[in-house]
Amino acid sequence: xxxxxxAIESSSRYYNAIGAQGPMxxxxxxxxxxxxxxxxxxxxxxxxxxxxxxxxxxHSMGIHFQVFLPAEKNNWETLLIxxxxxxxxxxxxxxxxxxxxxxxxxxxxxxxxxGCVKAMFICQESLVGExxxxxxxxxxxxxxxxxxxxxxxxxxxxxxxxxxGLKTAMECRGLKPHEIIAFGDEENDLPMxxxxxxxxxxxxxxxxxxxxxxxxxxxxxxxxLAAFLEEWF
Numbered sequence: 001x002x003x004x005x006x007a008i009e010s011s012s013r014y015y016n017a018i019g020a021q022g023p024m025x026x027x028x029x030x031x032x033x034x035x036x037x038x039x040x041x042x043x044x045x046x047x048x049x050x051x052x053x054x055x056x057x058x059h060s061m062g063i064h065f066q067v068f069l070p071a072e073k074n075n076w077e078t079l080l081i082x083x084x085x086x087x088x089x090x091x092x093x094x095x096x097x098x099x100x101x102x103x104x105x106x107x108x109x110x111x112x113x114x115g116c117v118k119a120m121f122i123c124q125e126s127l128v129g130e131x132x133x134x135x136x137x138x139x140x141x142x143x144x145x146x147x148x149x150x151x152x153x154x155x156x157x158x159x160x161x162x163x164x165g166l167k168t169a170m171e172c173r174g175l176k177p178h179e180i181i182a183f184g185d186e187e188n189d190l191p192m193x194x195x196x197x198x199x200x201x202x203x204x205x206x207x208x209x210x211x212x213x214x215x216x217x218x219x220x221x222x223x224x225l226a227a228f229l230e231e232w233f
Contacts, residue, residue: 045115
């Protein structure tokens with residue numbers, strides 16, 4: 001079962017490769033979707049005033065900002081950007097998702113739009129802290145911010161986390177915490193660690209992730225997770 005910050009579209013190659021089906025967690029818990037049919041089980045959308053402020057921050061700092069809008073029935077979410085730039089091209093290469101270009105202010109003014117799945121700043125690593133502070137000063141606990149890559153700062157509704165998404169997926173599957181092992185290596189994985197009965201991280205993860213996990217296995221470069229699974233199962 002995937003429990004990921006990635007979009008469903010960029011995750012499909014992975015769950016298809018291992019033949020995994022059923023309720024899974026995407027966008028750091030903002031949506032829980034039954035794959036491969038793409039039936040949306042739950043979604044927790046972020047207020048559009050957060051997106052509007054994020055656009056202003058991005059414009060004032062001259063950095064890239066993008067948003068994922070909710071999916072229409074049995075489809076992918078829509079990624080919107082204002083213009084192509086090195087950051088958007090890197091994200092496209094990283095995920096395989098083709099963005100649509102639009103004026104973001106006009107796009108979120110659509111009266112039929114109920115909210116945003118996820119917004120995202122992509123910028124120099126040195127600017128992430130400043131952006132995080134600006135967003136926190138304005139919205140506090142109303143939003144959930146997480147760094148999923150050195151240059152990625154993701155913004156979602158305050159009720160979103162991988163932990164909350166995992167709870168929903170577990171309920172749908174009839175699973176209890178003692179039946180779950182969570183594997184992760186980034187700060188967005190920590191809420192998932194709290195829900196799972198057992199958590200494990202690679203030795204290549206950040207120190208606070210390793211310290212929180214119940215077990216540390218070999219690094220990604222050493223195919224540590226594969227070795228762990230082969231040894232234990």
